[in-house]
Amino acid sequence: MSRCTVCSLGADHPGVVLDDQQVCNLCNLDFAEDLLVNYHYTSEVFAEFQQAPPAAGEFDCLFMYSGGKDSTYMLDKFVGEYGKRVLAYTFDVPFESVHAAQNIALAQQKIPATYLLDADDDNIKLMMREVFNRPAPTKPGRYLDEKLPCVSCRTFFVLRAILTAHERRIPYIALCADPQQILTMESNVREVVRGFYNTFGERLTGTLFGERLEDLLFEDDDDLPKIVFPFIAMRNEYDPDRIVEELRAKGLYDSSPLETHCTLFPLLNYYSFKNWDCMFYKLNAASHVRAVRRNGDQARNTFSIKFPRTLDLAGVEERLGGVVMAIAAGEGSREEHERTLVDLFQHMDASEDAARFVARSFLDMRSVADDLGIRLG
Known part of the structure; x- marks a missing residue:
C-alpha cells in the first residue's frame, strides 16, 4: 500500500x-482554508464569551465536563480565573472508566461550580449498536469515517447538553476539544442537529430525542446557545504536558492521558481496523509525525495524546491491528496478547501501570461487545 x-x-x-x-x-x-475559517469563528466567539457580562439567568455557561485533563484544566480556569458562573454538565456515558469518575470527584471537592449529571443509557447504547452493526462502509470513504462511533457518541451527548442549555436559557456551551479536533467538531448548534439527522435519519433520531431536536431547527438564532471551544481559540498555548503537571500539583488529576476514559477504546480500534485497516488514533499519530518532520527538534503538540518523537508508526499499527483482530475473533492466548499490548503502549511512552491498564481494557473487548449487542467478526 x-x-x-x-x-x-x-x-x-x-x-x-x-x-x-x-x-x-x-x-x-x-484543509487550510476550512481551518482558518473555523479558527476565526471560534476565536471570535471565545472573545465574545470572555467579555460578556453575567447572563440574565443563573449560569453564564454550560461547561461540558468529562473528567479528562482538558476539561478539568479549563473548568478550573473558567471558575477561578474568568469568574464565570458555571453549570458543569457531565453526561454519564455508560462506557466511562473508573478514572473519569475519580477525577470528577476530585473536581467537585476543589472547584466551586454547580455540577449536573445527566444519563440516557438505553438510547446511547441503541445508537452505538446501530453504528457498529451497520454493513461495511463504502470505500474510499470520507475524512473521519474511521472515527464514526466516537464522533456519534460525542454528538449524542453534545445534543443532550444543547437541549439542557436551551431549556435553561444558558447562552454559551463550553466544549474542550483539543486544537487538532477543529475538523471533527461543528461549531453551529443548528448544524450539529442537521448532521445528526443526516447520519441516523428521522426514524432513529426521533426514537432517541423525540421532537426536541426538530424544535431547535426552527428556533430563532438569538435564542440558541453558542458553542465555545476555548482550547482551539487558545491553540498556541495548548501544552498537554504542562496541563497534566499543573493539575497534579493542584490535586485535580489522578491518571495518565493514555489511560483513556472510554471503555469502548478497544472497540473503536476494532471498528477502524475492520473497516479501514488503520488504528483509531492514526490521524493523531500522523499529525505528530508531520509536526516532527516539519519542526525538527522544536516540540509542537496540537493533540491530547503525545507520541514519542521516534515512533515507528507503521510498525505499531501493524502489531496493534494483529492483536485487536485476534482478540475480536477469540483467537490466541490472553497472556500473550497482554504482553504484546503492554509492550506496544510502553513504546508509546506509557508507564507500565498505564500500559497494563489500557491492555486489560483491550482484553475485555469481547465482553463489552456482548453487553452492548455489538457483533464482532
Missing part, C-alpha cells in the same frame, strides 16, 4: 489522497 512520504497515512485512509510526489492532502494543507 502506498503511504504519504511525510506522515505515513495510507492511500486508502478515508479522505486521504496522495499526489504525484506521494504526499497526502493533509500534508499539502488542502
Whole structure:
C-alpha cells in the first residue's frame, strides 16, 4: 500500500489522497482554508464569551465536563480565573472508566461550580449498536469515517447538553476539544442537529430525542446557545504536558492521558481496523509525525495524546491491528496478547501501570461487545 512520504497515512485512509510526489492532502494543507475559517469563528466567539457580562439567568455557561485533563484544566480556569458562573454538565456515558469518575470527584471537592449529571443509557447504547452493526462502509470513504462511533457518541451527548442549555436559557456551551479536533467538531448548534439527522435519519433520531431536536431547527438564532471551544481559540498555548503537571500539583488529576476514559477504546480500534485497516488514533499519530518532520527538534503538540518523537508508526499499527483482530475473533492466548499490548503502549511512552491498564481494557473487548449487542467478526 502506498503511504504519504511525510506522515505515513495510507492511500486508502478515508479522505486521504496522495499526489504525484506521494504526499497526502493533509500534508499539502488542502484543509487550510476550512481551518482558518473555523479558527476565526471560534476565536471570535471565545472573545465574545470572555467579555460578556453575567447572563440574565443563573449560569453564564454550560461547561461540558468529562473528567479528562482538558476539561478539568479549563473548568478550573473558567471558575477561578474568568469568574464565570458555571453549570458543569457531565453526561454519564455508560462506557466511562473508573478514572473519569475519580477525577470528577476530585473536581467537585476543589472547584466551586454547580455540577449536573445527566444519563440516557438505553438510547446511547441503541445508537452505538446501530453504528457498529451497520454493513461495511463504502470505500474510499470520507475524512473521519474511521472515527464514526466516537464522533456519534460525542454528538449524542453534545445534543443532550444543547437541549439542557436551551431549556435553561444558558447562552454559551463550553466544549474542550483539543486544537487538532477543529475538523471533527461543528461549531453551529443548528448544524450539529442537521448532521445528526443526516447520519441516523428521522426514524432513529426521533426514537432517541423525540421532537426536541426538530424544535431547535426552527428556533430563532438569538435564542440558541453558542458553542465555545476555548482550547482551539487558545491553540498556541495548548501544552498537554504542562496541563497534566499543573493539575497534579493542584490535586485535580489522578491518571495518565493514555489511560483513556472510554471503555469502548478497544472497540473503536476494532471498528477502524475492520473497516479501514488503520488504528483509531492514526490521524493523531500522523499529525505528530508531520509536526516532527516539519519542526525538527522544536516540540509542537496540537493533540491530547503525545507520541514519542521516534515512533515507528507503521510498525505499531501493524502489531496493534494483529492483536485487536485476534482478540475480536477469540483467537490466541490472553497472556500473550497482554504482553504484546503492554509492550506496544510502553513504546508509546506509557508507564507500565498505564500500559497494563489500557491492555486489560483491550482484553475485555469481547465482553463489552456482548453487553452492548455489538457483533464482532
